[in-house]
Amino acid sequence: MRVGLLTGGGDVPGLNAAIRAVVKRGEGEHGHSIVGFRNGWRGVVDGDVQPLTRGHIRNVLSVGGTLLGTARYHPHSSDGGLDAVMATLEAERIEALICIGGDGTLHAASKVAEAGVKIVAIPKTIDNDVWGTDRSIGFDSAVSIATEAVDRIHTTAESHNRVMIVEVMGRTAGWIAVTAGIAGGAELVLAPEDPFDIEKVVRFLKHRHRAHASFSIVVVAEGAVPAEGTAMHYETQVGKFGEIVAGAIGERLKAEIEARTGFDTRVTVLGHTQRGGVPTPTDRILGSRFGVAAIDAITRGESNVMTALRGEEVVLVPLSEVAGKVKHVPASLLDVARALA
DSSP states (O other): OEEEEEEOSSOOTTHHHHHHHHHIIIIIITOOEEEEETTHHHHHHHTOEEEEOTTTTTTOTTOOSOTTOOOOOOGGGSTTHHHHHHHHHHHTTOOEEEEEESHHHHHHHHHHHHTTOOEEEEEBOTTOOBTTOSOOBTHHHHHHHHHHHHHHHHHHHHHHTOEEEEEEOOSSOOHHHHHHHHHHTOSEEEOTTSOBOHHHHHHHHHHHHHHTOSOEEEEEETTOOBOTTSSOOOOOOBOTTSOBOTTHHHHHHHHHHHHHHOOOEEEEEOGGGGTOSOOOHHHHHHHHHHHHHHHHHHHHTOOSEEEEEETTEEEEEEHHHHTTOBOOOOHHHHHHHHHTO
């Protein structure tokens, strides 16, 4: 069988582990030919292919990024995109497709599956907001990077008696902010799921600095917003492609906190450092497990499903139930972050 493979959306650590697993299991165990598409769905539309053999995936397990390249492109949103996908798959004699991506890539996969293509998807996103799976590839690495940053910020915050704001990624879900905030011992965590009241934030900081500390760490997700009817008006700043402008909420919080407290306040925006570098062992293992599960599912004839981690088990869930949904941080985890302030 000729199986296509692509990685779409933002890069994350652990993608190469999944690619490696698909190739090793698919070629070595099942005798399949694996064909990679460069730069996500754009590569399928353009017919930009490369064969993937064991030689191509040697020594990639610990390498970040994706050897196939990636792009934010969704064929169902472009005129003629789906037709071009079908034409390429026919020309390359692709019998099934494995798509590794986040919400946008998986939504595109569901549309292609509806057109009759056999598809198995693998979830990856540092935001960890793909519905239906406990963890996505890349999340653990991003949290490790963000936690280390918070650890490092502590010493300079305390040395200079400052409020330090650490802005992390998270458009509609605050998984990185909440988990890294808890792990790094942040005083406040602001997440999209729990709109904040700037007056309560200021009161907390003033009380803390009067009572027992001369510094504070605030971790904020890029998609965090003030609650309606509170004393701070702010609209999420977005770029030309709909992406949230890095640093926008962090800088606005800095200005509000300094103006209302007089405390010296600085901002650190982690940005794309959260995506880069060496994957953690957890992401290498998760990517490997998902890759094996995906190619095994293809071999069994499964289609229109996504690999998912449920507890300690890797299972398959219908792609139609995943597409378009967001997995938010549960209230119980938000409560832990609040309790440890």
